[in-house]
Amino acid sequence: MEAARPPAPGLGCGCPPPHAASWAPAAVSGPSAQRDEAPRLRPEGAVPIAAPRTGPALPPQGPAVGDGFAGLELALPPEARALDLWVPGSWVGVAPGPQSAHIPVPVQRSPPGRVRLDEVMAATALTSLSTSPLLLGAPAAAFSSEPSLEPWPENLGQLPDSYDGSSNHSGDWDLASYPASPSTPSPPLPLEAAHFLFGEPTPRKRKNSAQVMFQCLWKSCGKVLSSASGMQRHIRVVHLGRQAEPEQSDGEEDFYYTELDIGVDALSDGLSSLTPVSPTASLPPVFPRLDLPEPSALPPTPILSQVVSGQVCHIHSDHAYQGCLDPMHLEPQPPTVRACFTPALPSKLAANPRKPRGDAKKCRKVYGMDHRELWCMACRWKKACQRFLD
DNA sequence: TGTGCCGGGGC
DNA sequence: GCCCCGGCACA
Numbered sequence: 001m002e003a004a005r006p007p008a009p010g011l012g013c014g015c016p017p018p019h020a021a022s023w024a025p026a027a028v029s030g031p032s033a034q035r036d037e038a039p040r041l042r043p044e045g046a047v048p049i050a051a052p053r054t055g056p057a058l059p060p061q062g063p064a065v066g067d068g069f070a071g072l073e074l075a076l077p078p079e080a081r082a083l084d085l086w087v088p089g090s091w092v093g094v095a096p097g098p099q100s101a102h103i104p105v106p107v108q109r110s111p112p113g114r115v116r117l118d119e120v121m122a123a124t125a126l127t128s129l130s131t132s133p134l135l136l137g138a139p140a141a142a143f144s145s146e147p148s149l150e151p152w153p154e155n156l157g158q159l160p161d162s163y164d165g166s167s168n169h170s171g172d173w174d175l176a177s178y179p180a181s182p183s184t185p186s187p188p189l190p191l192e193a194a195h196f197l198f199g200e201p202t203p204r205k206r207k208n209s210a211q212v213m214f215q216c217l218w219k220s221c222g223k224v225l226s227s228a229s230g231m232q233r234h235i236r237v238v239h240l241g242r243q244a245e246p247e248q249s250d251g252e253e254d255f256y257y258t259e260l261d262i263g264v265d266a267l268s269d270g271l272s273s274l275t276p277v278s279p280t281a282s283l284p285p286v287f288p289r290l291d292l293p294e295p296s297a298l299p300p301t302p303i304l305s306q307v308v309s310g311q312v313c314h315i316h317s318d319h320a321y322q323g324c325l326d327p328m329h330l331e332p333q334p335p336t337v338r339a340c341f342t343p344a345l346p347s348k349l350a351a352n353p354r355k356p357r358g359d360a361k362k363c364r365k366v367y368g369m370d371h372r373e374l375w376c377m378a379c380r381w382k383k384a385c386q387r388f389l390d
Numbered sequence: 391t392g393t394g395c396c397g398g399g400g401c
Numbered sequence: 402g403c404c405c406c407g408g409c410a411c412a
Contacts, residue, residue, distance in 0.1 A: 362394065381404060384395055 360388045 214231035216223040218239045225231045362385040363375035372380065376387035 364393070377403085378395085382395060382406065 360385075362388050 214225050214228050216225075216231060216235060216239075218235065221239070223231075223234055223238075225234060363379035366388065367374040376385055378384055378386040
């Protein structure tokens with residue numbers, strides 16, 4: 001009778017223990033898992049972090065955020081970069097560091113017949129890069145075919161300065177100057193930091209089996225382009241009703257597009273996206289610029305690119321960052337991870353249906369098992385004693 | 391491990 | 402409703 005009975009659920013909420021699925025190291029497969037989630041969670045409720053300052057352009061969904069600069073700045077704690085690891089764009093393209101590794105990749109993997117497209121992409125990326133002040137100063141080694149983990153310590157070192165929050169860095173926006181690139185919707189990737197956060201060995205660069213495309217997230221659009229710059233141009237012209245040339249942009253622009261991995265790893269990435277990710281495991285222990293009441297989980301969020309004064313910066317509309325923004329303009333979208341994670345903590349405290357055991361002796365104690373006939377009916381029935389009430 | 395008793399089932 | 406018991410939490 002007693003054999004092999006599954007453990008009782010106990011007082012829990014039915015959710016797996018917090019350390020189980022959502023916290024299991026295996027579940028949190030590190031940066032790779034996170035970065036691969038992003039593109040697959042279609043940001044239906046993409047919340048822009050910054051609203052266009054001048055134009056009528058509004059985000060395709062969700063309310064606009066009033067203070068774009070504040071949002072942007074806040075959206076860029078160093079941790080943000082680590083969180084961006086899951087963004088495919090961070091591995092692709094043009095951003096220094098890990099991203100740079102992608103540029104030669106197409107050439108390496110592409111058969112002669114496909115070189116053209118890849119070359120176009122690479123050229124586009126490089127062209128976009130050429131406009132980035134920071135990238136102009138980036139070491140050429142970053143564009144070497146081999147990854148990219150090494151050439152960027154200095155950039156990593158710049159992070160704290162960029163996020164000390166002491167100023168908005170007017171005119172020289174750190175976000176823009178940071179190894180983000182115009183052609184990738186993701187901020188730079190301090191891989192070392194991410195690896196440190198995740199306690200994992202440095203992952204290899206993005207699998208070159210994936211072809212990255214860019215899909216417009218504006219409503220009823222879904223246009224897919226092969227280059228971020230092209231996507232930005234598309235959004236600027238089609239959705240924002242602006243001139244095609246970014247130079248003519250008079251201020252900030254929001255670009256809502258995401259990256260799509262088209263490759264053999266797409267399927268596995270999609271599966272990995274189902275893996276819940278522990279919020280705290282993803283969040284860095286220190287959030288200098290954020291004093292959120294509760295650190296949001298890190299669901300993959302749509303990629304948001306913003307052009308500020310001609311410089312394109314890519315950020316995530318991550319909830320963690322949104323917490324720094326005006327809550328009135330934000331749509332908190334509790335990640336599904338939290339749905340189970342959050343209640344797990346107080347369940348032990350809140351769920352205590354049983355009243356505390358009284359000190360009074362009960363029939364069992366008073367009369368003993370041998371005189372069960374003397375027990376009250378409740379005690380006989382294994383109910384709360386009615387004779388020796390507490 | 392013993393105790394109190396909740397929850398549920400059989401009648 | 403009465404009676405019983407599995408099973409859990411607590412001391």
